[in-house]
Amino acid sequence: MTQAGSTQDAAQDFTSFGDSTLQGYLDxxxxxxxxxxxxxxxxxHAAxxxxxxxMVARYTTxxxxxxNRPVIDRIIQAADDSRNRALALADADAAAFTAVGSAYKLPKDTDEQQAARTEAITGALLGAARVPAAVVAEADEIVSLATELLPIGNPNVVTDIGAAADCARAAAASSQLNIAxxxxxxxxxxxxxxxxxxxQIDEVIARADALHADVVAAITR
Incomplete structure (x- = not known):
């Protein structure tokens, strides 16, 4: 979602992001x-x-x-679960955006209609803010897992830990805008x-930046 406060076009039927092709999504x-x-x-980004x-954890088996196998197995499961939740949140964002647009289209000819419309808009906006807040939680989880993985991960794919941190950072920073x-x-x-x-967003960004720096240090020393 990019904006929730103005009248939107008619609601659309969305293909779940999990079922979309990359080309279809980009289009x-x-x-x-x-x-x-x-x-x-x-x-x-979080997904x-x-x-x-x-991926890095699976290369560390x-x-x-x-x-380190018990820790690696736990990281794999936690990261897979986070990926599934983040993918579902992409669908939830589209649904929340549609709900906001629908709320703004409700009739407002009578006092009762105006009250119902205002209540619907408030609920929809809260829902629209709570989705990116949940994305921030996933970004936090990803940075934590990546940080734990760095000292024990396969060094041949260490740069992908840095890329994971960068994805989590982008997820948190973008969510900040949508919540705001x-x-x-x-x-x-x-x-x-x-x-x-x-x-939490500020903390995730700081930790992701620090992890990125740690990965750069690991590959340049």
């Missing part, structure tokens, strides 16, 4: 349609970061890695719910 992203947009991109962590615009549309009273998320 939709480039098209003049309300969704997919930045919210889906953020979720897919790619999780997939990279899984050699005989020489036997002593929906919170701004909600007005006063909603900031307290999302204040911890904004703090």
């Amino acid at each position: 939709e992203l480039a098209a003049k349609v309300p969704a997919p947009g930045g919210g889906a991109v953020a979720a897919l 790619q970061g999780a997939a990279l962590v899984s 050699r005989a020489k890695d036997a002593e 615009i929906n919170v701004a549309s909600l007005g006063t009273g909603s900031e307290s719910e999302f204040a911890p998320v904004f703090t």
